[in-house]
Amino acid sequence: MPTIELDAAGVTVEHGDARGSSRTILRPTTLTLTERRVAVIGANGSGKSTLARLLNGLVTPTTGRVVVDGLDVARHTSRVRRQVGFCFTDPAAQLVMATCVEDVELSLRRSVRDARARHRRAMEVLDSFGLAGHADDSVHTLSGGQRQLVALAGVLATDPSVLVADEPTTLLDLANSRRVGDVLMGLSQQLVLLTHDLDLARRCERGLVVADGAIAFDGSADDAVEHYVASVATG
Amino acid sequence: MSQPSFLAVYRPGDSVLHHARVGVKVGGLVAFSLVVVVVRGATLGLAVGGAMLALAVVACLVGGLGLRASLRALRPLLVMVVALGTLQWVFYGPSAAAETALDLLALALAATVVSATTAVNAMLDAFVRWLRPLRAVGVRPERVALTFSLAIAALPGTLALALETRDAARARGLGRHPRAFLTPLVIRVVARAHETGDALAARGLADID
Ligand SMILES: Nc1ncnc2c1ncn2[C@@H]1O[C@H](COP(=O)(O)OP(=O)(O)OP(=O)(O)O)[C@@H](O)[C@H]1O
Numbered sequence: 001m002p003t004i005e006l007d008a009a010g011v012t013v014e015h016g017d018a019r020g021s022s023r024t025i026l027r028p029t030t031l032t033l034t035e036r037r038v039a040v041i042g043a044n045g046s047g048k049s050t051l052a053r054l055l056n057g058l059v060t061p062t063t064g065r066v067v068v069d070g071l072d073v074a075r076h077t078s079r080v081r082r083q084v085g086f087c088f089t090d091p092a093a094q095l096v097m098a099t100c101v102e103d104v105e106l107s108l109r110r111s112v113r114d115a116r117a118r119h120r121r122a123m124e125v126l127d128s129f130g131l132a133g134h135a136d137d138s139v140h141t142l143s144g145g146q147r148q149l150v151a152l153a154g155v156l157a158t159d160p161s162v163l164v165a166d167e168p169t170t171l172l173d174l175a176n177s178r179r180v181g182d183v184l185m186g187l188s189q190q191l192v193l194l195t196h197d198l199d200l201a202r203r204c205e206r207g208l209v210v211a212d213g214a215i216a217f218d219g220s221a222d223d224a225v226e227h228y229v230a231s232v233a234t235g
Numbered sequence: 236m237s238q239p240s241f242l243a244v245y246r247p248g249d250s251v252l253h254h255a256r257v258g259v260k261v262g263g264l265v266a267f268s269l270v271v272v273v274v275r276g277a278t279l280g281l282a283v284g285g286a287m288l289a290l291a292v293v294a295c296l297v298g299g300l301g302l303r304a305s306l307r308a309l310r311p312l313l314v315m316v317v318a319l320g321t322l323q324w325v326f327y328g329p330s331a332a333a334e335t336a337l338d339l340l341a342l343a344l345a346a347t348v349v350s351a352t353t354a355v356n357a358m359l360d361a362f363v364r365w366l367r368p369l370r371a372v373g374v375r376p377e378r379v380a381l382t383f384s385l386a387i388a389a390l391p392g393t394l395a396l397a398l399e400t401r402d403a404a405r406a407r408g409l410g411r412h413p414r415a416f417l418t419p420l421v422i423r424v425v426a427r428a429h430e431t432g433d434a435l436a437a438r439g440l441a442d443i444d
């Protein structure tokens with residue numbers, strides 16, 4: 001498994017007002033992630049997405065640094081992005097081509113130069129997600145779960161070694177979130193999973209609870225869920 | 236929600252037109268358009284307009300579009316054709332009006348055939364190939380191609396956002412206030428653009444060249 005390191009990485013944003021006041025959305029955090037599946041849970045606005053976005057350089061730390069397999073994310077952003085795939089909550093925002101196969105082909109443009117080989121590879125990827133039958137369908141006509149799977153196929157087509165998923169099942173119904181959850185849990189990649197689905201979180205090896213811009217708990221996924229539930233109960 | 240279908244979408248198939256090279260199809264479309272636009276005049280213009288429309292219909296059938304789908308693709312254009320035709324009739328008489336209508340329909344059908352038989356990615360590959368010589372002067376072909384495809388893909392999404400926002404305004408009884416519709420719509424469109432930008436960056440597509 002790859003190694004993800006946060007070395008006192010923190011994020012502060014300027015308020016943009018005249019006094020130049022600022023707000024800390026992630027306090028300096030030091031972490032080393034080597035487990036195959038890491039769950040990140042916590043309340044809305046606690047800083048989970050900020051933490052996740054640090055891992056592929058969508059957010060740059062204002063203090064400290066983030067290192068993925070020895071590569072500093074801020075300095076080698078594009079190399080890190082080839083290694084760290086990112087899956088968003090709303091697949092509609094990340095599917096940019098009209099049909100499923102075309103969207104997967106878009107991901108492969110850099111790695112497979114020949115158009116036919118690229119098409120063949122994209123079909124194989126879709127097939128591995130059980131979506132070969134929908135290859136030429138418009139992404140808008142799919143169900144929410146299928147759409148999230150296509151988005152996932154597009155991200156995994158380039159074979160990254162890490163997948164960061166920011167609430168990938170939040171918009172899905174029970175059956176679809178099970179299906180997407182099962183796919184995520186079966187991946188060979190290292191997975192950093194942000195979720196409000198505590199049952200899904202429990203299936204990971206390690207759990208982080210984020211509260212008020214800091215890691216409030218770090219341990220086994222079961223214990224992390226316990227901690228989070230207890231923190232909500234006591235208010 | 237029914238899908239807004241004002242854009243001709245690629246329909247996979249096995250026809251001659253599907254297998255034709257993108258350059259041939261786009262070149263053909265350009266030549267076709269030139270003939271339609273350049274040939275004017277009372278009888279000649281009318282005859283050529285009619286012939287070109289017939290040619291476009293044949294191309295639709297060859298491309299496997301079928302008459303029904305071809306007509307459906309033309310529907311959004313009919314309002315404009317009628318409006319323009321009426322104006323022409325008033326100012327220049329019936330034959331000019333007929334010529335304009337025939338020309339517009341022929342052009343629209345021909346363009347529909349090309350987009351229906353050409354996958355967007357094939358079009359992008361062709362664009363990238365054609366723009367490659369311009370690399371010397373700083374043009375980045377992959378970026379240009381990606382911008383085109385994003386613009387095409389953003390249309391239905393933006394329309395869907397607009398419909399949703401309108402319904403939300405109506406549900407709150409604010410259907411008559413333009414600001415209750417426009418303000419959230421602009422915010423949502425910009426937010427969607429940011430999300431898409433993040434998604435492209437995350438997929439490593441922001442720095443290809
Ligand atoms: N660019 C930014 N500028 C200002 N504030 C920000 C920015 N990005 C995030 N925040 C704030 O930082 C806090 C943490 O945001 P973040 O998106 O990381 O939360 P989250 O844990 O993912 O929440 P949710 O469960 O709702 O997705 C929020 O209060 C948010 O408003």
Ligand SMILES: [Mg+2]
Nearest residue numbers: 048049050166
């Ligand atoms: Mg979030």
